[in-house]
Amino acid sequence: MLAPLKSLDTLPRQNASQVKNRWKDVVRQVRQSGSVAITNHSVVEMVLVDAQQYRDLTEEIQAHQSREQAVLDELANRFDERLAVLQRPEARDHLQALFEAKGKLARAPKVGESY
Structure with missing residues (x-):
């Protein structure tokens, strides 16, 4: 059985530029929290998951x-x-x-x- 998923609003966020420029940090954050919301102009466009x-x-x-x-x-x-x-x-x-x-x-x- 899956662990309950976090609400999209409560996920840690990274903007698209940070993902592009600081990939290692984003990967580390995904491993720590399980998922990270990727934003573009403050709007969540996708979620990276482990x-x-x-x-x-x-x-x-x-x-x-x-x-x-x-x-x-x-x-x-x-x-x-x-x-x-x-x-x-x-x-x-x-x-x-x-x-x-x-x-x-x-x-x-x-x-x-x-x-």
């Missing part, structure tokens, strides 16, 4: 996508099963009987304290 943190992020995303795909596959299977029931030859007769009943029940519903 390579291990990047690997962790990509693994977490892939795991999430796998879980998501498994859920979608399960839903698709359930849909296909229900559709197969509706496509059976006797389904038409059952549906026709429902329409002909016009909301009337063949027997009275059970009611009472025990139901």
Whole structure:
């Protein structure tokens, strides 16, 4: 599980010129804090992250996508099963009987304290 990521507003910042001219210092800062926000005209344009943190992020995303795909596959299977029931030859007769009943029940519903 990933450690919580810092808010973009709380990250240490370096402007683009500092990154270009003082790369070693920026690398050291990334290693110490995990990430550094790179600004251009005081606007954050990108974030440098440690390579291990990047690997962790990509693994977490892939795991999430796998879980998501498994859920979608399960839903698709359930849909296909229900559709197969509706496509059976006797389904038409059952549906026709429902329409002909016009909301009337063949027997009275059970009611009472025990139901």
